[in-house]
Amino acid sequence: MPQCLSHEELRQLVDGELPPEAVHEAEAHLINCAVCFGQWEAMNSEVALQLKMMAAAKPPSGLLFEYHRALKRRFPTASLWQRLFAGVKAANGDTNYLNRTISFALLFLFIAFAATMLFNRPGTDEEIPIAAAVPQSISYQEMMSVSAFLLENEMLLLELSNISTLEMAFSDNGEFVQQLAKELAGRSILIQKKAIEWNDLSLLRLISSLDVLLVELANAEPEELVQRAGFIREVVQEMDLLSQIRLAIDAAAHPERPRMSI
């Protein structure tokens, strides 16, 4: 291999100042020498930087949602029940299955605990006149705006559910989760009030179980969120609560919709 190019030769090549007879030789060397090529690339930093900045494009959230949904339909992942059932194989000594089983058992325990806490809360008890707890009627438009907000964030959460733990640790996704959880927790109060106003037990149950998660997420430290990334993913993927809540709200707006009485 011919001798490497000097810094000055590289600069001249980049700036187009190298004599024509030397250009061909320099280019031939550049193609064959990773070191000189790297230096040449670095000297083209303006173009390279702009190119890197261009890479920050984000797809429209609607398109991302459609894309994820299409892939999920074509390549479905195992449901929570299937995964839990698969955990039986742990008895054969497969440690991966064992780890999974423990994770899912913990997840179930958490959900069971959250449900217990939820239905023992004052305000959802049957003895207490729930309607009296509603301070004012919520307009249809308000609920539709909540529904639109949920749709928007459903896509974000779906996106979030695909973020790996590692990615979450090295980006600002932790803060994103917190912000999102706070926003959603605020909206969930509106939905709870509406569910009570509508006497809709199923909607109330849905939003309340999500509320438990949201409050926990909103109050967690970013470092904790990193550790809980897997848990968040599972809950978002498996429970699919936001979709159900949104659909329940949309359906509730229909006058003929049969409702479960509280």
Next chain:
Amino acid sequence: MIDRARRLVTKAKAGDRRAFSDLVRMHQDRVLHLAYDFLGSWDEAKDIAQDVFIKAYQKMDDFEGKSKFSTWIYRITANLCIDYQRKKKRSRLEPLDHLTTSGSKSALELSSTVEVGHKLEQQQLRKLLESGLNELSANQRAAIVLRFFNELPTREIAEILNCSENTARIHVFRGLNKLKTKIKVT
């Protein structure tokens, strides 16, 4: 992450469809972005990205595990995108969605504007690069996209484009030079 991918690949090769689905979840966003970088349109990228996973599923037996699964899947993405571009036989790609500003002037018009602030200059440079990228050959664009958008080393670019490292460097070299020329001329 890599170990997990390896485990999933082993299972997927053994016919575990769920494991393949997990691999899809792991790579779906990167593949979509890569396809977008190649094609410059989110709608086209979405369709191609789905085809990538279908093809990968069909060809799973062909994956020998010599390279990373991600490299293999990017290679399928690159091939499908390049084929797609060739089939369309278009001389110019559509503008990159995120760079298109509604009602904005053309790059040339912008360059003649006297009161151009720093932000506008950046925007102008981006637009120039965008049109420059559209004028590159499929391989040059692919190499530039992989090198600068995805920050992959030359070795991996060569693997994805199925060429030697020297050829990959040539693509980057020629591509970058064309982009520079484009900026200087305008």
